[in-house]
Amino acid sequence: MTDIAIIGAGFIGGVHARLIDSLDGARVSAVIDTDVNRAALLAEPRGARVAASLDDLAEGHHLPDIVSICTVSAGHADLAVHALELGCDVLVEKPIDITLVAAARLTEAAKHSGRMVGVVSQRRFLDTSVALRQAIDAGRLGRLTGGTVESPFFRPQSYYDSGDWRGTRDRDGGGALMNQGIHALDLLLWFLGEAATVTAAASCVAHERIEVEDVVGAAIGFTSGAVGTVFASTAAFPESGVRLSVFGTSGSATIADGRLTMRFADGEEIVDDSAPEGWTSIDWAHRAQYADLLDARDAGRAPAIGLDDGHRALAAVLGIYESARTARTITLP
Numbered sequence: 001m002t003d004i005a006i007i008g009a010g011f012i013g014g015v016h017a018r019l020i021d022s023l024d025g026a027r028v029s030a031v032i033d034t035d036v037n038r039a040a041l042l043a044e045p046r047g048a049r050v051a052a053s054l055d056d057l058a059e060g061h062h063l064p065d066i067v068s069i070c071t072v073s074a075g076h077a078d079l080a081v082h083a084l085e086l087g088c089d090v091l092v093e094k095p096i097d098i099t100l101v102a103a104a105r106l107t108e109a110a111k112h113s114g115r116m117v118g119v120v121s122q123r124r125f126l127d128t129s130v131a132l133r134q135a136i137d138a139g140r141l142g143r144l145t146g147g148t149v150e151s152p153f154f155r156p157q158s159y160y161d162s163g164d165w166r167g168t169r170d171r172d173g174g175g176a177l178m179n180q181g182i183h184a185l186d187l188l189l190w191f192l193g194e195a196a197t198v199t200a201a202a203s204c205v206a207h208e209r210i211e212v213e214d215v216v217g218a219a220i221g222f223t224s225g226a227v228g229t230v231f232a233s234t235a236a237f238p239e240s241g242v243r244l245s246v247f248g249t250s251g252s253a254t255i256a257d258g259r260l261t262m263r264f265a266d267g268e269e270i271v272d273d274s275a276p277e278g279w280t281s282i283d284w285a286h287r288a289q290y291a292d293l294l295d296a297r298d299a300g301r302a303p304a305i306g307l308d309d310g311h312r313a314l315a316a317v318l319g320i321y322e323s324a325r326t327a328r329t330i331t332l333p
């Protein structure tokens with residue numbers, strides 16, 4: 001049995017608990033939250049331990065095999081480093097943290113720990129994403145020339161008012177892109193490869209009392225010569241889900257509304273996202289990422305999405321913010 005401790009018993013911590021419940025050979029062994037009452041709500045129905053910190057668990061010799069970090073975005077890296085130092089493997093929610101300095105600290109610690117770190121970006125596990133990636137790898141789209149991705153979400157003011165960290169620079173690290181659009185951006189980067197430059201605009205047009213953008217758009221130059229665009233918003237009513245297109249010299253593909261449509265000279269091919277009864281395709285993909293992590297531990301291989309991927313997505317987000325702030329094109333590190 002693989003013991004998993006969840007740190008952060010908020011919205012996504014609850015999702016993780018349900019995912020773990022559904023996996024054979026794994027269980028939620030502990031829930032950690034600075035708000036122990038909140039931790040207890042998740043832990044008690046599962047017979048799991050409640051703690052205010054990882055050190056509390058370590059003192060009682062109840063360390064898990066894996067620590068899942070589901071806390072507010074700033075501080076993910078330090079919690080992950082601490083878990084690695086205690087000898088645990090780690091699954092960290094996106095973004096890996098909100099600065100490249102923190103991300104580098106985690107990468108360094110992971111290198112020396114011999115433990116594994118997975119980074120959540122569950123949309124890569126959707127059937128549509130997997131099928132498109134396979135088509136690209138098989139060369140079916142030819143040479144990739146570019147792509148676009150939209151993440152038009154809607155978050156009412158009450159969403160930002162619901163947590164003291166939401167919409168803040170120092171704890172959320174950004175708005176529509178850092179928190180929501182990073183999923184879509186990560187997909188575009190996964191399909192199109194290394195981003196070299198970003199040129200962006202961002203603003204806050206429809207919310208109050210937030211320090212971050214609720215709409216952002218950027219052009220991305222890839223090292224391959226391909227060109228892409230990303231649009232993310234939390235002020236796009238009614239939100240219509242992530243829409244992504246990738247274009248190549250022998251085929252083009254669009255993912256929208258849970259359907260991948262690939263067009264080639266000799267016709268088109270369609271793949272739909274699937275999920276069993278009672279699951280959304282996004283949660284099912286999130287579960288698949290957990291299953292990958294467990295399999296990676298058993299097989300002694302790296303998880304499908306690791307720190308390099310998390311770092312790349314964060315660097316692109318921060319580059320886009322820097323470009324919007326300075327009205328310049330930014331060369332990514």
Ligand SMILES: NC(=O)c1ccc[n+]([C@@H]2O[C@H](COP(=O)([O-])OP(=O)(O)OC[C@H]3O[C@@H](n4cnc5c(N)ncnc54)[C@H](O)[C@@H]3O)[C@@H](O)[C@H]2O)c1
Nearest residue numbers: 008009010011012013033034035070071072073093094163
């Ligand atoms: N993968 C996804 O689809 C997805 C979806 C939503 C959120 N997220 C990510 O999950 C993270 C949490 O988001 P949320 O919406 O669940 O937030 P939330 O505010 O609902 O929950 C955060 C919890 O973390 C706890 N916490 C904060 N700092 C802590 C610390 N140092 N130690 C222990 N507990 C601590 C808080 O008390 C709170 O219970 C964010 O980084 C967000 O980007 C990912």
